[in-house]
Amino acid sequence: MKIPRALISGAAAIILIMSMAQSRSEAGFVTTVTPTVTTQPGGTFLYSYSVANDVSSTVGIFEFNVAVSTGSMLSQLTAPSGFLSLYTSGDFAVQFLSSDGSSDVAPGFTGVFSFISPLAPGFQSSLTRGFDDAGGVLFANAGTTLAPVPEPSTLALFAAGAVVLSIASAVKRRK
């Protein structure tokens, strides 16, 4: 954990670690989750998810879920107006739910969900659900995204990043 933090904070006050857009779709429900992770003062990480509902979708996004490590200790959860954030320290997922159809992320729009965690990112499951209030039909798009993970995969991710940075630095010195 200390290796990536040193790398990140040494480079800049706030650095974009990774942006990984992932489109998911089922008939009538096309969504894209773009996670952005930035360092914060004190060594915490701001996780921000832009969840876009494609204009071709027939329903709005009413729920967004992200799996997190049970030790994630999320704080400062934010969501679009009308969404509730369901998370208690120790949970292994955070859930955001729209309380009204008019609050759903409509087709052609993007909702931003975010939280802060002391844990660095790794790959975790996410799920976006849409709901057709009139027809009573539930839609779901599952995938992976970046979320707090204190597992070896995190270290592997940052080790890979460190290798890339080292190579880039070596190439720059030779020039």
Add this chain to the structure above:
Amino acid sequence: MMIRRFIGLGLMATLVVGLGWRMAQSSDHADTAENVNRIGADLTDVFIFPNPTDASRVVLVLDAHGLIPAGQGAAASFDPQVLYQFKIDNTGDNIEGLVIQARFVGTGPNQQVIISGPTKPFMKGSTSVLTRPSSVVGRINTPFSPAANIRVFAGVRSDPFFLDLNQFYTIFPDRMTPLTGAHVDFASVQAANTPQAGGFRPPGQAMDFLIDLNVMSIVIELPKAMLGTGVIGLWETPSLPTGGPGFTYKQQDRLARPIVNEALVTVTQRRHEVNNKNNPVDDDSQLKNDIENFLVFPAGRSPAIRNVIKAVLVPDVMKADLSQNVTTASYLGFETGGATGSKFGGRALADDVVDISLGVVFGNIVPALGLAPDDGNALPTFTTDNVGPHTDYLNTFPYLGAPH
């Protein structure tokens, strides 16, 4: 998760020692080892009764996490990972057509209460997902209104249930074994169903185990019309999150009528667990066989009486007739045409469901109602536990007594 389980086990061990091994299963308290290890997901009782002064409104109660000792209620809160659900069949197919969901965020006295429904569920059966919640978020131990005409209280209350539990466990020690925190099998279902005492204790010796214990209650009062206009079936479930990739909730317990799965069904061979995790539509192939076994032995009832009892108790849903313009409920009142007090049915806080159930299984209630010939096999010493209702029920919302 593991830490919580250790804490849960520790609390349970402390409780058991502290109460002098006053073990509790009763209506549905701690009926499987799995539920003992996750006490927040352990349902204890289900109630549905009309508002005592307004016949147009109905009250639903979900009790969970029993055995909270007197004086410790202030620190208690709901398990924030559990999805608690009231499930209502309003079409007669024994499948939930409506649900009311409760989720809790945080722990302690400022725990948030999030309510959704009544609404059609997105998924039916033992796997659930969250439905659209109300934007009005409440706090535990404080009544609030998540939507127009709906009142909610979620918090600690005096446990309304009453039973001579010690004697029940003396009679059927199999039902006590979940409190060890590990599954324990008897040699056979028959061995588990073999009474180890000749009956309940007489008045003066019988003891109400739950008289000074607390429970976590979710009380919801709403217009009857929000649930239906005729006969409904109610059951309740707590479910635990599965996490990704499905982000669903898996049913952990199921409860409707008291003293059915808990008393007539053995813990042995995981029979409680099977019935806890399936659905009312499964009762015909699962719970029904368990009841049949018990009615043959130890109850020794005739085939005619057995058939009547099974027809009443299967599927395990709490029937209430919302078309009745009354302000009182009565357990098995719908099924018996009002013989137990009110055609509304449901269950009132003070209903002596133990004596009613024991009277049906071991006594002469079925022959007395003319539903089957008397088989001469009644066992009078098993027909009452000689414990009566508590005296702390309230006439106004939230109806359950203040915590001890």
